[in-house]
Amino acid sequence: MPDAIPLMRTGLMESIILEARDMGIFTPPYEKEAGLPPLPWGEQPPGIAMPLAMGMDFLEIVARKEGLPLFGYQVVNQNSLPLIRSFHLQCRACANVGELIRQFITQAQEQTSIADYRLIQTREAATLAHCGHSPRKHCLQTDLYTVAILIQLLQRVLGSQWMPGQIHLRSEKIKAIERASVFRGVDIRFNQPYRAIVFSRELLQAGIPSFQDHPAPGTDKRPELPREGISRQLEALLPAYLATGMLNSKMLEKISGMSFRTLQRRLQQEGHQYSEILLKVRLQQARELLHRTDHNLASIAGKLGYSNTPNFIRAFRHWTGISPGEYRRLYKAGTKASNTTTPLSS
Template structure:
């Protein structure tokens, strides 16, 4: 079965939103501060305003928020933003060893196709600050990075970091790497593109409609040299547990999430939740915004968790699950589920019911 288009155009109430207060490891901060120190900028200056101690620059497996990491990146760019390919330099340092169970799950996947699915399913544990999606079409594999949720002042850096990081991970999956057919960037070309040719093996296209890395799809089903089903499944479970812990909510967001899951038969709308909390819908929106989230993002979280529970533990059809989650039509649910899990609901259910490999 070929990979489906996992980007898709989703309806407004299912739009992708990056959560800047989601907890992640300090691996990105570690890389950025190393880049700064190599250029003569002390770690303390690079961490200024982030609320992080200098020790965070030395530790790879502590936790920070994406918002804190963004502050560190902005400090780096304030001093060295005119250096071409700085995002590439960060990206090529994002090896498997920086990403704990997420990296091991990729490395232990059976094929590149499986690795792509795992990568996108738990991408919040990695180094992307936007939406990654994948499409297989006309004999090509196309990895896309949607940077529209990324602030403009750091957009080029973070896009280059993701695309270069993907290329490095591809080389570590295969000892010889996966040759890139072409790579596109939405931002403009720097004065010197020599480093880009070195990293990708091709000359990138700049000012493109989107950010895209394209390779020959024939590589998708080749068996990876370190495939290990036990290691992959174990690390995937660790990834699920990590995401669950990091998504635990407190404050107003926690109250909203509790109300959303309280009644297993219906998901209340924002007005109903606001009434339960004795505030107006506008006040609820403002308070959630102050906590770095929104009603839409919380509803998306709950729908994802409930969809997995219903598919894993019941025999409900896709249409029944969609209706249970408040979708007007199954197609909307299927698009959202592909965004969450990297595959449609039926494939997710079939994979979960397959006997374990030994």
């Protein structure tokens, strides 16, 4: 039984999908097969959460069906690291490669709930490794995606031709990877305990240029992805799936990676019920949409998974004591609408 639901930011998935489309790949069938949330990629906030396993499945599905054994590497290599929106590295204050890597490690923890990047040093070598638990075993494309991110991080400083001395992959030996021209001269090691790149320790002291395309420290902050607590993780996941209107037991099993009965039992152990969490998430999203958008009520009802507007209005009035229209008017008038409402019990 899983102890948690591994999460990832949709911003990471968005960068993969948009790059795949730039490569000429028609992604919607693969998105559906992997179970990705039906989000407007390129338009939605990058901080929403989704199941990490589905992102990993998408990489494997595209690679297999498009005949692209290096897809996980190519989908990163198509663009430079700064253009991956979810990896805004705050590196203006970094004096050398070692500091840049440590900043990367800090920032990367915000992108998935199982991120565990480590810089391991010996007398001569430095290893930048991802040691986190994976919800899937032997996922070659996730291996390639991870090492591509690490390689591009250092190529930003050391030049686009730089490559590590070694690449460690968790997957089994694949001849197509060994023979790939992009890895010529690199010692690739399969069946390793973690994904990693290995390079000379001396590089940690190499100076880095000033990056003007990164935001200043303190910007682009998002709530931390919950690493434990099924109820908290469901709260983070459900916003991406509300608009489907299909949050039934089958969908929840796919999202959570456990049977619906097990999910219910885990929630009960934490003192929660699924229906309560769904209502809470809907209220939070309704308030957010009423605050920051001018969408009409029919559009908001659809985004929350309601089949019709009257059902949404009745539910909102039940939650808050006022209609969504009144709530929006109070907010726009500068009144603290939350002070006039009845909070949803938790």
